[in-house]
Amino acid sequence: MKKHNFSAGPSILPDSVIKQAAAAVLNFDNMDLSLVEVSHRSPQFDAVIKKAQKLTLELADLEGKGYEVLFLGGGASLQFLMLAFNLLPENGKAGYLDTGVWSKKAIKEADIMGESVVLASSKDKGYNYIPKGYNIPEGLAYVHITSNNTIFGTQIKDFPNVDVPLVVDMSSDIFSKKLDFSKFDLIYAGAQKNIGASGTTLVIVKKDILDKTKRTIPTMMNYQTHISKDSLFHTPAVFSIYVSMLYLQWVKDLGGVVEMEKINDKKAALLYDEIDNNPNFIGFAAKEDRSPMNVTFNLTDASKAERFNKLALEAGIHAIKGHRSVGGYRASIYNAMPIESVQVLVDVMKAL
Amino acid sequence: MKKHNFSAGPSILPDSVIKQAAAAVLNFDNMDLSLVEVSHRSPQFDAVIKKAQKLTLELADLEGKGYEVLFLGGGASLQFLMLAFNLLPENGKAGYLDTGVWSKKAIKEADIMGESVVLASSKDKGYNYIPKGYNIPEGLAYVHITSNNTIFGTQIKDFPNVDVPLVVDMSSDIFSKKLDFSKFDLIYAGAQKNIGASGTTLVIVKKDILDKTKRTIPTMMNYQTHISKDSLFHTPAVFSIYVSMLYLQWVKDLGGVVEMEKINDKKAALLYDEIDNNPNFIGFAAKEDRSPMNVTFNLTDASKAERFNKLALEAGIHAIKGHRSVGGYRASIYNAMPIESVQVLVDVMKAL
Numbered sequence: 001m002k003k004h005n006f007s008a009g010p011s012i013l014p015d016s017v018i019k020q021a022a023a024a025v026l027n028f029d030n031m032d033l034s035l036v037e038v039s040h041r042s043p044q045f046d047a048v049i050k051k052a053q054k055l056t057l058e059l060a061d062l063e064g065k066g067y068e069v070l071f072l073g074g075g076a077s078l079q080f081l082m083l084a085f086n087l088l089p090e091n092g093k094a095g096y097l098d099t100g101v102w103s104k105k106a107i108k109e110a111d112i113m114g115e116s117v118v119l120a121s122s123k124d125k126g127y128n129y130i131p132k133g134y135n136i137p138e139g140l141a142y143v144h145i146t147s148n149n150t151i152f153g154t155q156i157k158d159f160p161n162v163d164v165p166l167v168v169d170m171s172s173d174i175f176s177k178k179l180d181f182s183k184f185d186l187i188y189a190g191a192q193k194n195i196g197a198s199g200t201t202l203v204i205v206k207k208d209i210l211d212k213t214k215r216t217i218p219t220m221m222n223y224q225t226h227i228s229k230d231s232l233f234h235t236p237a238v239f240s241i242y243v244s245m246l247y248l249q250w251v252k253d254l255g256g257v258v259e260m261e262k263i264n265d266k267k268a269a270l271l272y273d274e275i276d277n278n279p280n281f282i283g284f285a286a287k288e289d290r291s292p293m294n295v296t297f298n299l300t301d302a303s304k305a306e307r308f309n310k311l312a313l314e315a316g317i318h319a320i321k322g323h324r325s326v327g328g329y330r331a332s333i334y335n336a337m338p339i340e341s342v343q344v345l346v347d348v349m350k351a352l
Numbered sequence: 353m354k355k356h357n358f359s360a361g362p363s364i365l366p367d368s369v370i371k372q373a374a375a376a377v378l379n380f381d382n383m384d385l386s387l388v389e390v391s392h393r394s395p396q397f398d399a400v401i402k403k404a405q406k407l408t409l410e411l412a413d414l415e416g417k418g419y420e421v422l423f424l425g426g427g428a429s430l431q432f433l434m435l436a437f438n439l440l441p442e443n444g445k446a447g448y449l450d451t452g453v454w455s456k457k458a459i460k461e462a463d464i465m466g467e468s469v470v471l472a473s474s475k476d477k478g479y480n481y482i483p484k485g486y487n488i489p490e491g492l493a494y495v496h497i498t499s500n501n502t503i504f505g506t507q508i509k510d511f512p513n514v515d516v517p518l519v520v521d522m523s524s525d526i527f528s529k530k531l532d533f534s535k536f537d538l539i540y541a542g543a544q545k546n547i548g549a550s551g552t553t554l555v556i557v558k559k560d561i562l563d564k565t566k567r568t569i570p571t572m573m574n575y576q577t578h579i580s581k582d583s584l585f586h587t588p589a590v591f592s593i594y595v596s597m598l599y600l601q602w603v604k605d606l607g608g609v610v611e612m613e614k615i616n617d618k619k620a621a622l623l624y625d626e627i628d629n630n631p632n633f634i635g636f637a638a639k640e641d642r643s644p645m646n647v648t649f650n651l652t653d654a655s656k657a658e659r660f661n662k663l664a665l666e667a668g669i670h671a672i673k674g675h676r677s678v679g680g681y682r683a684s685i686y687n688a689m690p691i692e693s694v695q696v697l698v699d700v701m702k703a704l
Contacts, residue, residue: 002384037362074424243388
């Protein structure tokens with residue numbers, strides 16, 4: 001029996017995606033070759049990456065709006081650096097909203113490439129909320145935000161209005177709900193949470209924000225390098241991109257981000273209701289900032305941990321241990337998580 | 353029937369590796385979860401990456417000699433930049449041997465980060481040979497060479513003796529033969545030719561060459577970042593690393609690089625003998641510099657191309673078209689290529 005997989009990332013994938021990916025590893029597109037044995041420049045793989053790009057623009061409703069879609073290596077961690085190379089002039093300043101560990105890592109690279117201005121921080125309360133009502137000073141090259149904080153279980157509900165490029169790390173909630181994606185100028189997301197397997201990072205960039213910094217950008221750090229070659233400047237992570245294509249198609253097939261949001265909202269409500277109504281549990285994140293993707297909670301009585309862990313294990317629940325910086329539990333219920341698995345977790349919580 | 357796959361990269365994998373990889377995508381290590389659904393920090397995946405690192409040191413006979421093994425994203429193309437970040441001081445100079453397209457790309461990044469000194473070049477004859485007898489000036493931060501030139505089908509047989517760190521791009525011939533790997537201080541290789549699937553790059557670095565440049569190195573560009581976290585600083589390409597682990601185990605199981613070399617030499621001799629003895633064909637690379645990995649050749653009479661291509665297609669031969677900069681044909685016969693497939697190609701050449 002398959003486990004109920006609450007892993008924070010790499011994380012659950014739709015069953016149909018896993019089966020199609022495994023089949024393609026054996027024989028891709030009736031080529032009598034494995035997916036991972038054929039050239040990334042073959043017509044068959046070219047069709048895969050083009051389809052993944054088209055599906056991305058469709059799901060984001062960004063077709064014909066001047067955006068390019070890339071699938072790059074190095075994870076979101078490399079994007080922290082790459083976005084600064086492309087958007088931050090030497091001696092320039094960029095605004096960062098500090099909502100946790102991942103924001104901090106992005107800020108670190110900005111400070112190597114120029115200067116970060118921390119617009120606001122929720123560090124004072126252990127990152128359990130999203131700062132609001134902060135001022136955005138003049139003269140910033142861009143503003144950077146993390147839309148969902150995997151570790152702390154918080155999510156930005158209202159994005160700031162800015163008159164400079166708005167950059168968002170959407171690694172842990174991309175395509176989990178309907179958004180006006182045209183508010184953003186650069187969106188990036190490691191694939192391994194909501195749209196695929198590790199090894200590739202989705203980058204959606206509005207082309208007209210590029211080429212403004214006069215900086216000499218190393219070849220692989222330059223978005224234009226990858227745009228000019230349609231993400232095939234070098235050999236990309238073929239398997240990972242294939243899995244993302246399948247995953248994006250799966251989201252489209254079930255009705256796109258509008259239907260995805262309804263499903264995700266039901267899952268989140270089921271679990272948060274149990275946390276709020278079961279005296280054995282307490283939520284970590286401020287209610288108005290709760291993430292529908294990463295649900296962080298703890299026991300009200302630590303002595304019940306052994307029994308809860310045992311019940312969860314017996315029910316086939318995988319990976320609900322919280323991040324070491326928060327403790328307690330974290331249930332990651334990304335796009336691919338079926339509500340039936342959330343119900344199993346809720347049943348275990350009720351049985352405690 | 354499976355094709356005879358002469359693709360230059362991504363390229364052929366051992367059948368057993370493909371089958372094990374596909375099975376792990378369905379159920380990894382009896383976890384009742386897919387390989388690509390579990391945390392890169394799970395004990396099960398930790399065992400995979402540790403095994404891949406150990407196998408690398410074993411095959412290279414570098415255990416206990418001060419080397420670290422990393423599996424990084426971004427391909428060899430990112431290494432062109434990353435090695436310069438780590439080894440080239442600002443305003444420093446590094447020596448590069450120019451043996452073709454990939455050397456040129458490495459040189460380009462060195463010139464962004466400092467200054468390249470081209471030690472010698474075979475550009476004068478379309479890169480069909482390896483320069484020899486060149487001088488290496490004093491004062492270089494390192495010397496960089498490309499051990500095998502995929503596009504032109506040349507291979508370095510004797511590596512230069514230098515008293516500065518020797519850096520080698522071994523993407524297209526790593527672990528294809530026995531070498532004194534301790535001659536090198538930094539070895540890197542995109543996995544998708546001789547040791548796996550695309551999405552990960554093997555880096556073997558002698559630790560004592562690092563931290564000499566006084567340069568501020570962005571986090572993801574710094575080898576020390578990845579060394580300190582055993583290649584798990586960020587979520588790596590889990591599937592690609594797993595495939596490399598399987599592939600390295602396959603090389604070890606058949607007897608390591610010594611046996612691998614015997615097999616590769618037999619395959620290369622079979623194909624080069626046909627090129628030399630069949631009046632319909634002519635080799636591209638200088639005989640003494642021929643690569644046993646990428647065999648480049650052409651028809652002596654271009655009018656026979658249509659018939660040759662038809663015969664090859666009918667025999668199930670895949671991807672022998674030469675690179676556009678060389679023309680003609682290229683048969684890539686990497687580690688995983690069985691001699692039976694080379695025989696099929698030779699039979700087609702005989703039948704022309």
